[in-house]
Amino acid sequence: MPGGEPVWLDNCEDMDLDYLFGFVEAYIFSPPDMKRPFLLYRTSKNTLIFPTGEFVGVYYSKELKYAKTIGYQVTPLCGCIIQKMDPCSPFKDFVTMLSIERIKAKKKGNESQAYVYKLLMNSLYKRFGINPQTSLIEICNYQRYLKLIQTYGFVDADKLNDSYYIVNYKTSTERNPDIEWKPPKIAAVQLAVEITACARIHMYPYISREDCHYIDINSILIIGRLLDEVISSTKLGKLKLEYASYDTIYVAAKNYCFFKEGHVDVIKHKGLTKELVTLDWY
Structure with a gap:
């Protein structure tokens, strides 16, 4: 993870990206025929898109290095270079402890306590990226x-x-x-960026599958199957299988349903009309 005193570097065009660690502004060329682009870009209208072609943006160095392995051309321009922290995973023991306690709480049927542990895990990185405003x-x-x-x-x-x-x-x-200017003293945006960037890298092989038809913040819906070795409901870093062999209707983001004969229908609908939505509506 990034830490220590940042150093600003200009004129990085001749530098090897593999030796840069931090936040880099780069000229990027994405292959026009890439069906599922990896790098996102915020437009002047504050909309996030996944473009192809040429553009310039600021990214975490790990994302740029990964982008090169899947066909992107990346030319560093300038950037804020940061030291690597030792240890590189300062929250490993803390998050592992929360995960273990959550599993214990679920086994005991204590859903409220399990939910608290889940919130603590999910909000950890977000707290470091808190809005200074x-x-x-x-x-x-x-x-x-x-x-x-x-x-x-x-x-x-x-x-x-x-x-x-x-x-x-x-x-x-x-x-x-x-x-x-008085930002929160316990904020560390570089840590939140590292975690979200690594999550995007980890999920991209699944998101870019031809049979991946829907993605959310922390989930994917695919037609095929995943290898058993990447699935677990208890191990951190692995995917949990929620539903299998269901027919599905997708309407929009956070608006879809699963149904299978002999099973309870699963309806996901975000908004004030959630209680009014039924399978017949879909």
Whole structure:
């Protein structure tokens, strides 16, 4: 995992990508005939796409190295180079302990405790990538009120009485001066990026399969079968088989159903109308 003091490097065109570790801005060429592109790109309209052709973006070095192995052409331009942490997996023991305790709780039928362990595991990396922009609500006097409503992060305010006001504002916004920039002290974005990047690399061989018809944050739906050696409901890093031999209808993201004669229908529908959706609707 990345750690230590970052070093900025310009003019990396002649450097070997294999010797770079950190966050690299690179010129990328993706083969036009690639059916399932690997590298994502955020457009000017803030939309994530998986493009082919030529583009420039900032990526974690491990992603760029993997992209080269599947046909991408990558030319480093500049980047923030970071040291490798020792040990390289600082949370291995912690996450392993949570996984073991979750399995014990499920065996005992304690679903609430098992759910807490699941949340702790899932939210670990997210906590390091927390958004530095924070919403605050402050009750203050008139002088403080006048100051807050002129800040870049001001949202709204109300008068409580003749002496006090309640003000809603944001700190550490993009427009705040550097002197007012106060990101969370326990944030470490580079760790969150490492984990999500490695997860994308790990999942790509499954996502790029011809028989993969749907993907979610942590799941895939395929027509074929996976090797038994990659499936386990208890081992970390392996895939859990949830459903098999079901007919399926996909409508949109987080909106699909499974059904099989003699079995309970499985309906996945995110939104306020979830309780109204039935198999007949599909």
